[in-house]
Amino acid sequence: MAVEGRMEPSAFEITKLLQAWSRGEQEALDKLTPLVYAELHRAAHRYMVRERPDHTLQTTALVNEVYLRLVDTREVTWQDRAHFFGICARLMRRVLTDFARSKRYLKRGGRSPHVALDDALVVSPQHRADLVALDDALNELSKHDPRKSQVVELRFFGGLTVKETAEVLKVSMETVKRDWELAKVWLLREMRGERDNGR
């Protein structure tokens, strides 16, 4: 999965790949995916060696770092910065969801469920948002409210701030905040399947 031993594409090439992907050329994704994975592994490694005991400091820094590594924004002139962020966020969503999906698959295909004697000690991924379920719910949301789905994509997957999201979508920050609030409760409800229970 990691790209060790392989030359990583230059910032310029990555830009071209992102543009190609946004035009719908799927092969570009095959080349971009390993880059995001490499970042993911770097980030995971940092957790493991506990270089960052206080990660609340780093939450946005990490995502920004990913952008900087993926594309040196200082060198690449994008016609439309908003467009760039939009594509990056979509790329993140795509790759991370695929990643989560593959983990799910592995678990199902693997040995029968562990009998964890002390499962509080297991850092279980289900504590966090299930990325696969979230992806499905987002698709559902985009059917009747594409903008809210985009807000979540940009903020959660893209790691953008409210302000940046507002710039990308060309709406007010207030709108982004309202969209974010409603989208979150809607998605939560959708993911829990509570919709039909009525309470």
Added chain:
Amino acid sequence: MDADRWKKIEELYHAVRKLDAGERRAFLQQACAGDEELRREIESLLACENDAKGFLNEPAMEQAAESLAAEQAWGGSSDKSMIGRSISHYRILGEVGHGGMGVVYEAEDIRLHRHVALKFLPPELSKDPQALGRFKREAETASSLDHSNICAIYDIGEYGGRPFIAMPYLEGQTLRQRIAGKPLGVEDVLDLGIQISDALDAAHSKGITHRDIKPANIFVTGQGQVKILDFGLAKLTARGTVAGAIDASARTLSASEESLTSPGTAMGTVAYMSPEQARGEELDTRTDLFSFGVVLYQMATGKLPFKGNTAAAIFGAILHESPVSVLTLNPELPAELDHIIVKALEKDREVRCQSASELRADLKRLRRDTSSGRTVAAKEPAQNHRGLWLLASVIVIAALAIVASLWFRPSKPVLVSPSEYVQITNLPDSVSQPALSPDGRMLTFIRGPDTFAAPGEIYVKILPDGEPVQLTRDNSEKMSPVFSPDGSEIAYTSVTAENRWNTWVVPVINGQPRLWLPNASGLVWLDKGKVLFSEIKNNDMHMAIVTSEESRAGEHDVYVPPSDRGMAHRSYPSPDGKWALVVEMDRAKWLPCRLVPMDGTSPGRQVGPPEAGCTSAAWSPDGKWMYLNSSAGGTFHIWRQRFPDGRPEQISSGTTEEEGITMAPDGRSFITAAGLRQSSVWLRDSSGERQVSLEGYSYDPKLTPDGKGLCYRILKGALPMSDPSELRVVDLDSGRNESLLPGLTIVGGLRMTYDISPDGGDVVVAVLDQEGKHRLWLAPLDRRVPPRQIPNVEGQQPKFGPGSMIFFTSAEGTSFFIYSIREDGTGLQRLIEQPVAGLIGVSRDGQWLVAKVPGREGSTMMAFPLRGGPPIHLMAAGTFAGSSASFKWSLDGKWIFILLPTAEMLARGRTYAIPVLPGRAFPQIPPGGFRSEAEIAKLPGVRAIDAFDVAPGPTPEVYAFSRGSVQRNLYRVPLQ
């Protein structure tokens, strides 16, 4: 979905969210007007409101990385090679589970031919043989109880440096898996509850406390039998569960998350902790009863009673909040169960139910009554509860929000009374910037007027009673002495007149100071011959924190202030070397201290009281506390804050100011400089000197042109340069003393903020508005009409020019220029085309304007003729021009006063009054400007005044000035 419908839902949802919980139901009923589906839709969304707060808070990348890390730690990369291996008399069959605490293997006991589980504990545990022994004894005792609800321990061994426990291999699931966010049936709650209380009763009666009762430690076998795991383990692992949990609080967790675990480490679980546990107090068996109450609550409702996004918030809830009644969350429950849970969740253990047997009896009684149908569920129309529930959630959320920002209250107040300080030095003037040697037996400090760079000398003192020994004698500006790791030398910062910041070293015994590293200041040693220091980057005003070898090889940036006028002056590495606390200023204003990662990967964030200046810092030896010097509240005191994001709490208080912190190696005390600074405004005339100011720190005087009135400022904070001040006006004949611009905030250094018009009618002042912008205001000195703002302009350093023009400086990009404007806000124009570093003054005849001009060699002081012509240099670059030196004319224009600072922050220095010839504005000035004080002091007819903050009167015999004093000594402050 229909777009209109969706829009309606959206509008209603946001409208309801603005309402108080109590108003919501009525509003919805009315707004939905019989459209039940719409109402249900909104309510179902509102039901997720609470959980949504923590939802998606972490970016997806971070979340995925964390999961991957956890998996790699114990999953993907776990030691598969263990399988098939023999350990002692066990053969590993497979991996059962893994977690932050360790790995669990399924194994066969080849001697007894039974199926066992081997649980490996973290290797750190084996390093404390005493603790491990204690654990073994307790585990064995618990095991020896041979209670059917306590999981037996067969064996405790060690393999490859890692202790492990052998226990029965159980089939079933933990209570945590069983609950999984959903309430259990009442019968199950009672049945499991009775078994748990039975196990606790058996253990408690032998004096064994579990200390970590939580669903994950309660196993339920396929036959429905409870097995409590890990008796005694908590004591072994959770020495400092609170501390561990605090570390864990750095992690943002979703509100629904019950345990705070972190990849690769055991952190303890805070949601089940008793209040006494959260406070870190001694525990007895009653702690288990509280935790058991939390478990009962969760079994009954599927939810935790004490929730929060961070460990801090959860602690806050445990310590101070009453949980929502279980009946509110689950109306099916018998009311008696609520009573039982409430009794177990009493925060004060003295009024909590006192024994497990008491709980067991209560639960058994309830089961009897329930099964015989005598207890009626406390059931009422669900709708009523719904409203109540919403209200309750809102209250809880609000409370959590408050608590999250406050941290939990410490068990004892941390303020140390000044009466407990132990005096270390007793010098008549001022000492500051103490630093202990690594062994804590020697102390170095600066004897000088200021707590920052100022003229002074380095001293060393053997503690406790040695005479202070002077090590330097050059009267240069110095700062931040520190001992070398071996204690043989002291490194300190020396600042030259050219504003060069260099590091010098002087041997503690017998030796001369020598220059060590140029362009390096605030130096401290790190491990392995590395140093951490400040370095000037692009311009004189931009200073970053860097690290390198002692040879300066391998230098890299740790923190570079984002502003090109930002100066990070001091840095304090954490004991583990991973973090640094940074002291920085921006445009001469101290900022709060900053916590930055040593690897330079992020600019970190500010810590300590917000908005207040922080001038020094220190760490407790265990790295758990950050000690900070903060001017919050207007005076400098010592504060501390739990690393990384606890709530700042004040340690020192009182009428003195404390600055500088050096921690004793045992962490039980620190040494600081405590003192008093005062300043008053005086008038000197033919009858001598008299004090004009009444009270408060008074400075920055200016006489009216007729010499009958005087303005000055009173500081409303700790720092004359950056804290707010009040402008006063005094009638020198009557002594009447009033505030000129009540309610307006004036911020700025000496001579920067106001000017009196040549006719004595008005004052022009730069006032800081609420947006943080400097606005110019005009106020008549007689206060006959109210002050008014000059419209449409931002500016500082206002001066009256000729013909009622006002000159001022204003920023354009990163440069400052001088502008002029008329009093009514018209005629705005740039006066001088070149950027300046400050507007100093205007000559009495209105012909000359004096300004500081930045240059490659440092600032120069220049005079610009307002009628055209070449400027003249008053002070050469790299001399006093870079300081707050100033030129002023006497009221009759016949003398020029040159003000030279020696200790700027204390308004210390000398002033020279020099006669000027009629028709001239300046005396004879050497080409290129004055270069030294000596050149000025030998001018013909010169008079020296022993003050710096001087306001010239009509003649050199009459002037106003401020007189500052400081008395400061070192004290040892004990910590509990």
